[in-house]
Amino acid sequence: MSPSLPLTPRLALILAAGLALTACDPKTPKPADTPAKPPSAEPGPPKAEDAPVDGGAEQEASEPLPPSPTPPVQPDTPPPPSPATFDHGPAGALPTGQGSGYLDRTVWSANLCWPLKEAGFANSQVYGPGGGMGPAGKPSQCDSSNYSLPWRDNFCEARSRSNPLCGSGTGHQGQDIRPATCKKNEHWAVAAEAGTITDIGTYTVTLVAKAAPHFTYRYLHMQMSTLAVKEGDKVVAGQNLGKASNDFGGAPTTIHLHFEMRAGVAGLTTDGRPVALQTFLPPYLSLAEAYQRKLNGGTCS
């Protein structure tokens, strides 16, 4: 169930460069002055079929998790408050031993459309209850703590996959989002921007945004047999794509949406060399602001 809040005027976002891009939500109201604390959705009852066969690790058991270096030193001056006032942990913060974190505070997709039709809970499907590295004594992925605030960033969570923006150079590459309840095949995932569906894999759907810089959004683990889109479809922001599930090719994972955001970027390597590449950007702050806009009554179309 989506929490509802009173409508207020929209907060004017300060854009970095002023290029007018397709707006996901041009009439989004301004967040409330006081922190909005939406009620947590009630998780559905656990089902045997929901148990993740792979432990929710999203990678082969033969692939060891890389060692987790010390989290990066945080800036001396904390960043100013975000327009997202619902209860969410800071960007890049990971519990000790779960990854290297990052310092980036950029809201990469300032008008992102919240990619679920209803509420959702950003946290770790691996380190949460029922996950492959979850806490002892909490074997159910439907544990209420997985379906409660606060949100937690897991873009740089320890994985063996490349993630150049993380301190270790490896990480999760996206954000895990649990749907409103612990029930698969019920909650719609929707288009984060207007664009084209350019690829549908065995458990992935790829959306390329029409507006520059043409972010590539990848949605993993939807119910692939009942997708509402096919390759080549042009979609508008907020359009139904498919239902959050646990599809993972063969063995299922936990019920969650793995949400990735990629773009062509130019910058410097950690040893000072210029580089340009297609890579993963942290979606957490863009998601948090998109979710706050939704809580404030904003729509995507």
Added chain:
Amino acid sequence: MRNGRWILAAAVMVATTGLAAVIVTGVTAQVRTEDGASALTAVRAPTAAFVRQRAQGRVDWQGAVGGLRQSGGASDTLAGNLDRAEVDATRVPILLPNDAKLAAGARIYSFGDYYTITADAPGAGISLSGTTAVVPLPSSTPLKIEATAPEYLTVQRTVDGQLASFIRYGVLYSVEIRCDAPGDLRCTDDNYVLGLVGKTTTVVLGAAARAEAGLGG
């Protein structure tokens, strides 16, 4: 071994296209930092020069036309099954692999300054993309990745495959493979994707690109 493979892939690219000018467009994107500062202004000096170079140089059309000539008849043959309207709307040089089977069923989706081609291989999907729309990273966000090969070739392991990026003709290109089976060797190491990069040398110019290159329609 790994270095040897990279050198081989790079050598193929350099031999077929010449060493491209390393230039990248900075896009004024709808991006902001939490303190409201422009990501553009936060870019460190060497990167700013890198981005400025691209802004002045745009696409290296001379190099791309040279690549088109080297491609010969392969250009028309391999692009024959692509949607012509999408090809013609693309304002950057399109690169295709010299692989008739892969090109046969490929689909192209164009956004003008960005295109992506989706192709099918047995048990896998392939994507080939090119763009001049590139976001500069703020100085506080260095990238931990090796990028010393020619054409700034990088390879990243993804959740389901391998993603290679390189710069040619002033355009950022990427080649990606995604495998259905997690243990598919084409996706567990970078041999396959580097091989694919090595043979992605056929240049296709649609109407918009030909106009930009001064070749007329």
